[in-house]
Amino acid sequence: MQGTLEQFFRALRAADVRVSPAEAIDATRAVAVTGFADRTLFKDALCATLAKSADEVDRFEATFEAFFARDPVAAEPPPAPLSEREAEQVAESPLAQAVLQGDAAAVQQAMEEAAREAGVTEIRLTTQRSRMTRRLLEEMGLDQIEAIIARARRLPDGEGQGLADRLEAARGRLFEQAQAYVQRQHDLYAATSARELREERLVRKQLNADGGVDPVDYALMQQLVRKMARRLATKYARRRRAAQRGHLDIRKTLRRSTAHGGVPFEIAWKVKKVDRPSIVVICDVSKSVAAFAQFLLTFLYSLNEVVERLDAFAFSGRLIPVGDILDDHAVDQAIFKVLQEIGFQSTDYGQALADFAENHLDSLDRKTTVIILGDGRSNHAEPRLDLMKQIHDRSRAVIWLNPEPESYWGQGDSVMNRYARFCHVAKQCGTLEQLERVIEDVLRSYVPH
Structure with missing residues (x-):
């Protein structure tokens, strides 16, 4: 049963129910107490130890019912017992005997054992279903049934026709059952793989004007951005706590211990103050980079746990603060509000x-890091490099993210190569993957190593 539980944990993870190793151990111990005989008690014990929210409870129940469901075997017993000659013909195949005798439990057990041998739970793609179905049937012993059918057809005077017809009908039912079984395994295990492949493609998708975001992908990309932000927030909140904890202050600890006969009851630490990031973000929301601006702002506003101050500004022709708009609206709605106010102007x-x-x-x-997002194309207007130098001199760091390749900088109306002189970091950043790396570098700079 341990193997079955491990497969069930895999199915839960595929359904976005987080199961840590510690939780898996707790669930195994709970099941050892409750046993498996009472399905409701078994289910409740697993749910209590594995599902941590109402959404996870719903996903747990759907996964449990799908995982522990058993498809009915459509094998009917023969109208009459097998003749002695027919029994001899099928003696070499336990599967043929089970389907002819209508032994549904034996057929189901054979299918589950064959599924383990065939690795059906490793299915990842929809295109694998046909191959997995055939492999499952081969492991069950379908080749033996087909050989028996062929021999029965060759018997003289049609002596084996009845047996061959019944086995062919049983073979068709086995195909249907195997297809249903493989489909269920695909639904249990392949959903995560398909989503991961799609997410992997989206994090590398260029977000410039020529590679805009498909509306079908937009919601998933927003989820990806928030997931990246949560991962970084968790990571750097932990690092900050570790840095704040500091090192043992031996002298102070020894002085305090004198009041307790030299026993160090009161530990003293050398505590180092660790600043939380203070970020100012200035976003070009013209058509060429508006989509990327949305994801950058979503990312930064999802880091509220580790960012002390975030001031957001947007511009196309003129610049306005957008913090209040972002506080009152979702980022995608806020961008439209900003565009209504300053959009459709010459950059x-x-x-x-x-x-x-x-x-x-x-x-x-x-203490302030300035992040500027834009392509540096100013329609041949005065770039005001003097102001860029002032921003550089007053800030902890200036980071310029440009969705365009560096080979485009300085071409046409681009003055990016001139702005880059006053940036601590200036790099191409046109995908979510690149964006995550840049934001992580910013957070890392605030935590001592």
Whole structure:
């Protein structure tokens, strides 16, 4: 039964029910107490130890019913017992005997044992179903049934026709049952693989104007961004706590121990103050980079656990603060609100920098990281490099993310190569994968190693 439970844990993980090794051990211990005879008690014991939320309870119940379901075997007993000659012909095949005698339990057991040998639970793609079905039937002993049918057809005077007809009918029913079994395994185990393949494609998808986001993929990409943010938030919150804990202060600990006869009841630590990231993000929301701006803002606003301050600004022709808009609306809705106010204007990076310097330059200090998202194409307007230098000098770091390849920088109306001189980091960033690496670098810079 341990192997069955491990397969069930795999099926739960495929259904987005997180099962840690510790939880799997707890579930195994609970089942050892309750036993397997009472299905309801067995199910409740697993649910209590594995499902942590209402959504996970729903997914657990659906997975449990699918995993422990048993398809009915459509094998009917023969109208009369097998003759002595027929019994001799099928003696070499336990599967043929089971289907002719209508032994549904034996057929089901044979199918599950054959599934383990055939590796049916390793199915990952829809295209594998036919091959897995055939492999399952071969492991069950279908070749023996087909050989018996062929021999029975060759018997003189049609002596074996009745046996051959019944076995052919049973073979058809076995095909149907095997197909249903493989489909169920696909539904249990392959959903995660298909989603992971799709996610892997999306995190590498270019988000510039020419590679815009398909509406079908947009919701999944938003989920991916939030998942990346949660992963980084968890990782760097843990690192920050470890850094804050510091090292043992031996001198102070020994001084405190004198009050207790030299026993170090009160431990003293050398605590180092660790700053939480303070981030200012300036986003170009013109058509060429609006989609990427949405994902960048979604990412940063999902890091609220580890970011002390986040000031967001957007521009196309002029620059405005968008923090209040983002606080009151979802990011995708907020972008439309921003576009209604400043969209459809001629992109002017110089004017945007002037607006920022006039109203918000004093908010920058040596603890602030400035992230600028844009392609650096300013329609031949004055780039205001002097203001870019001021932002550089007042900030902890200036990071410029440009969705365009570096070979395009400086071509046409692009002044990206001139802005890059006043950036601590300036790099192409056109995919979610690249975005995650950049944000992780920012968070890492605030935590001592």
